Amino acid sequence: MNIQxxxxxSPLKLEDGDExxxxxxxxxxxxxxLTFTNLYCWRKPYNxxxxxxDGLLVVLSEINSDKKFFEPIGRGDIxxxxxxxxxxxxxxxxxIGxxxxxxxxxxxxxxxxxxxxNSDYLYAASDLIGLSGRKYDGKRNLIRKFKSAHEYEYLNLDASGIGECLEFEETWxxxxxxxxxxSLDNERQAIREMISNFSHFTLLAGAIRVNGKICAVAIAEKLKPDTLVMHVLKADPDMPGLYQLMCNEFLSRQKRDFAYVNLEQDLGVPGLRRAKESYHYLKLINKYTLRLINT
Incomplete structure (x- = not known):
């Protein structure tokens, strides 16, 4: 037990992963x-x-003496x-959930x-894979147009092939x-950490190659037995329909293992909120801030 x-x-270390x-x-x-991947890869921006x-792991973000804690991890008197x-x-x-x-x-x-x-968007995996019904007409049309305009190759990625995605991230x-x-620079740093230390995490990854170059990437992992959390989902913004195709192709290959997909939060960014809402989420995983009331 290396954790104090x-x-x-003490600073979060890669060796803390097992605990x-x-x-x-x-x-x-x-x-x-609350995945070790997220915590480790974002450790530098959030310190x-x-x-x-008492048997629980407590994560602290301390910036300029401002102390913010995440929900204690494990079983115990939270x-x-x-x-x-x-x-x-x-x-x-x-x-806090x-x-x-x-x-x-x-x-x-x-x-x-x-x-x-910061509340998470939770979707039925079957909805994002099937894209059935009128509410998904736009997504299906974008995918159809992309397929008619481009030949592409889908890649399942492991630690030996994930490094190729670094060039795509820099281009993006x-x-x-x-x-x-x-915020985007911090995200770039976190994705570099994720790719560079891929073998230390329990990640699933896929990519789409067009004209010999990776143009879209998805990186995810199991959050809980029935739920996949998507850490990275990106595509070349100059290729309409590629983002929707990347999401659909990747999740289609995970459908036997997960009933739900967590696409994380929108951070209050209007465009990101519209994009996540356009996929018709099942529910929000609501989050809260707890603080003492000054008396």
Whole structure:
């Protein structure tokens, strides 16, 4: 056990993966943040640190002395752990799922705020694969037009082939000007980490090649036994229909294993919200912020 006991925190390390996977298997998460892949790959922008408290793993994001904690991971007395940390650190818990936030529904002295921008979109896998009915006419038409205009090859990717996607990510970032947009630059860094350390995670990946070049990528993993969480879903923006095809082709190959797909949050970005809503989600995985009320 390399993770320090609370109140000590240490930077999140790749070697911590085994402990996280055990805890996440013991109690599978509902929210997209709580995978070791996400936590490790985003550790630098968020300055993630980890500690152990009464059998639970506690992840802290500390930037300029501002302390934000994620929902404790594993089996244990989560309510007591959250109360203890709130009182001792004066920080706050962010992106907490409904099950845990519900523990504090009638708790005096704790404020609960709904976080719509970070709530996850959950879809029926069968809907995203079948694209049946009038509501998906637009998606089917885009895919049909792409197929009529391009010959393409679908690739199942593993650790030996995933590196080819780095060039695509750099091309995508050039088009989107990631260097001048902090959130996109942070995402680029996280995707590089994901690809460079692919063999250390439990990831599924696929890509589409057009004219000899990778032009679309999907990277995902099991969030819980019946749910796949999509970490990366990107396509060349100059190829209409390719994004929709990448999503459909990738999920079609996972259909035997998962009933639901979590496409993560929209971060309050209007275009991203419209895109996720256009796929007709089954429900939102609501998230909340918990903090002490100053008295």
């Amino acid at each position: 006991a609370y109140p000590e925190f 996280f996977y055990r805890a996440l298997t013991d109690k599978p998460p509902l929210t997209s943040e 993630f640190k980890v500690s152990r408290l 309510r007591s752990a959250i109360v203890k940390i709130l009182k001792e650190t004066k920080g706050e818990f962010i992106r 409904e099950e845990v936030s519900g523990l504090f529904k009638d708790e005096a002295g704790i404020q609960i705020d709904y976080d719509r921008d 970032c050039t088009i989107k000007d990631c260097g001048s947009i902090k």
